[in-house]
Amino acid sequence: MKLQIGVELHYAVESATDIILQIEVPSFADQRVVHEKIELSETLDSAQVSAEEGLGHRRLLQVDKDFKCSYVTHVEVDRPALDISQLPAVPPHQLPSDAIRYLMPSRYCPSDELQNFVAAEFGSLNGGARIAQIRDWIFEGFKYVPGSSNAQTTALDTFVQRQGVCRDYAHVMIALARASAIPARFASSYAPYVTPQDFHAVAEVYLDGTWHLVDATGMAAANQIARIGVGADAAEVSFLSSFGQVYLQNQTVEVTVSE
Structure with a gap:
């Protein structure tokens, strides 16, 4: 594209x-x-x-x-738009060194506080199948509401409020992936079908030995996204x-x- x-x-x-x-x-x-x-x-x-x-x-x-x-x-x-649900996870003990930090909680993604929820809600699924289910759960259960969050809003805040913008959707996606022992990071980007048009935020998850883009807002497929940069969360990619x-x-x- x-x-x-x-x-x-x-x-x-x-x-x-x-x-x-x-x-x-x-x-x-x-x-x-x-x-x-x-x-x-x-x-x-x-x-x-x-x-x-x-x-x-x-x-x-x-x-x-x-x-x-x-x-x-x-x-x-x-970049192909793969069926992420078919991709296997990489066990933490087999991860490359540069992926390990993306397993850890960060300022906007307190993943350690969501481990019990992830186990209860998605415990029957592994790897890409779990990521796809988390993505769909966010997309179906959250409302995209401009102005509903601010620079202090964390994934936990959005998880409770069930609304936000792309930044918030990405933070929840990242936090739930890390709580599942799957490395995840924040990607700032551009995409053509974002409404309203603005800088766009998506998650990247580490599956099957490489990074894959995941947009829980449903506005951008992996093959439509131009990445600007990556980081642990929005604080590193403003x-x-x-x-x-x-x-x-x-x-x-x-x-x-x-x-």
Whole structure:
């Protein structure tokens, strides 16, 4: 699938402010950047560093005037939409070292508090079959309600409230997968059929020796997603983090399928 992605950001600042920006799509084995262009407003300082797991990069910026960013890219996604229910789990004692940290509870995904629920609700299933059932359980039982959560909302909060946005769905998916002894991580991404259009969040789970994208909102299949980066949860893959007050003036994301 070929995707055309456009992002416009505009934030006001009152004084010199540091910003970490992560919105650019990197080339992976299953997605290729054909063309991209990014334009940034004037900065006091600018650097580029690798993102989590070395997948993609972050821009480290300091600004003292309104921050504006325009980003356009064309991406070819070459990733099959597999039937995840057929994939076997990898036992924890056989996991590669870089997957082990994604078994552990994290700031937004307190998976240790959901182990009893997972055992009671999904205990008869293993591996990909359990992941597919968890995904469907979230999709059928939760309501997608913009504005119903905030930057402090955890997977446990969403589990209780049964509503949220893509970030919250991903956190619940991750927490329940980890509670099942299946590594899971947060993936920031773009996808064409997300409503309303915005940055999109999905989970990645480790099955059958590799990572697989899972979207519990039902808005994006694995072969439609362009990943930006990955992390333990949203705290590690924010599209914009500021160290100082910033004020949103405008933000638009447009993702379309191109020929």
